[in-house]
Amino acid sequence: MEDYTNLEKVRLGKLARLRELGIEAYPRRVERTHAIADATEGFLKMENEEAPEEITAVLAGRIRSARLMGKVIFAHIEDGTGRIQLFFRANEIGDESMDFFQEHFDLGDFIQASGTIFRTRTGEISLWVKTYKMLAKAITPLPAAKDQIVNGEVVSHATLSDPETRYRQRYADLAVNPEVRQVFRLRAKTIRAIQAFLDSKGFLEVETPILQPIYGGAAAQPFTTHHNQLKQDLYLRISFELYLKRLLVGGFDKVYEIGRDFRNEGVSFKHNPEFTQMEFYWAYADYQKVMELTEEMLAFVVEQVLGRKTFTYKGQEIRLDQPWERVELRQGILEKTGIDIQDHSTAAELAEAMQSLEMDFNPQASRGKLIDDLLGHFLEPGYIQPTFIYNYPREISPLAKTTPDSTDTVERFEGFMGGMELCNAFTEINDPQDQEQRFLEMGRSYASGEDEHHPLDEDYLRAMRYGMPPNGGFGMGIDRLVMLLADQPTIREVILFPHLREGGE
C-alpha cells in the first residue's frame, strides 16, 4: 500500500471518526430528486410565475468550495450538469449539525443536501440546506481547489497545469478543469454529427475486426499479439480499408466505420499509437464525388458541433462556408518549389533537382516518397484553409486507380486544414489483377528495405475476383478533426488517456 501524505492522513482520520459514529461514508443509496441544472432551471421558471411556490429539492454533488463562517456556511457543489451554492445556517439546522459539517467534510467529498431553492442577498441561486449527508469521502485532495464564477464562466485561480499529471491522472484533470470536460463533450458531438451525416446519405455503420491475421490498407508498423488457444499470431489493425471493401463485394453499397487504429510508430503532437479513424466506401462513386461529399460533410459537422461554419484554430479563422481550394499536386509543387515533377521521371533525377531546395531528404528514397516529402515540407503547413491536393504518385498509393491519361499518377486526394493532413481518399482499385500487381510491387520495394515485409492479403484478392463495384473510399483522423474544432494544439488534449511511457511517478 502506498504511503499517504499528511493531507490524506488528516482525511483518513475524519473518515475513521465517521465510522466510530456509525455513519456510512460511502452509502449505497442516494435520494437525489434533481440534477443541479434542473433544479436551477425549475427555480428560474417558478420565479417568474404569479404565485411562486417553494421548490424543495434533494441535490447531490462534489464539494468544490466551502466558506465556513461560524454560524453560517456557504459551499458550492458540482454535479455533471452544473454547480450550485449550498447555504447552511445554525438557526435552521442547529450548532451540532454545523459543527458536524465543519469537522467531517472536505473539498472533494460528495454530499447530498436537501432543502429549498432560494436566492441569497447577492442574488445567487442557492439551496437552503435542511439536512445533508456524506455520499463519498475523498481521501486525496483535488489538485486545484480555488476557482470563481464570473459571469457564468469558471475562473480558476489555482489550477492543475502540469501536463504529465493531467494526462496520467486524467480523472483529476477532468474533475478540476471544466474546459477539459468540454473538449470531450465536443468530441462526442463531432462523432455523432459524422454518423448523422453519413446515415442520412444512406451509409451503413459497420464493425470489422481489430485483431487481424494480416494487416493492411496503410503503410505503418503494426502491433502484434498472439491468440494462445489458437496458437496464432495476430495484428492490431492499422486501417479498416480492406475489410470495408470486402463488404462492397458483399452487396453493401455504402459502408462506414468509426473506430480505433493502432500504429507502432513515433509519438508526436499529431500522432498517438492508437487513434480514431473514420473510413467510408461508396460504390459507384469516384474520388471527385468523394471530394464533393467531403466538403458537404465537414460543413455539416462543423455547423452541428459549433453552430456556425467557421471556427478559429491557432488564431486563424478557418472557413467551411465555401468550396475548398483544389490544387493538383504537380501544380502545387511547381508553384512552391519551381520543380515540375513531370520533368523528373526517376527518383535519381528528382533527387538531383531537389538538391537546391532547403530541405533534408533521403536521397535513396523512391520518387513517390520524395514527392510526398515535398508535399509535407513545402505545401502542407501552408494549407490553413480547407484544401484538396489531388493526383498522387502511383507508387505510394497501392490501392488507388491510375488517372486515365497516366501510368504513374493515381486518382487520390488528401484534405488539409489548419496546416495538417486531415483526410485521404481515392478511386479504389477494383480490378483484382491490377491490385495483385500493385501488392507484388509493394512487396518488392519492402523486400529491398530490410525489416519490413508487407503481407499479401490473398483473401482480399479472392473477394475482389468475385466482382467489386467501382467505388470511392475515404479515411479521416477523428482526433485531428477534434483538435481543429476544439482549437487544441496537441492530439493528447483530445484523447482522454493518451499514451505515455510507463513509470514516471
Next chain:
RNA sequence: GGCCCGCUAGCUCAAUUGGCAGAGCAACUGACUCUUAAUCAGUAGGUUCAAGGUUCGAUUCCUUGGCGGGUCACCA
C-alpha cells in the same frame, strides 16, 4: 533515436556568485449569522526526480539514469 528545456510542500511557483529551502492557495487551531479567490490571528507541512561526483558546504556545478515538454528524424 538526435538536439534543447524542465522536474523544489497536495497545487501553482520563488530561492542572489555554490552559503540556514520560501510564498500564495490547500491543511490544522481559533474568531466570525448572506459569503463567493470570504476575511482576520496563529500552527504545521520538504529524500529539492534518482544515483554518483566536485566542494568546508550543492536546489544551484559535473556525470549517468528516469519521466515530461518542445523540436528534428521516422511514419508508401
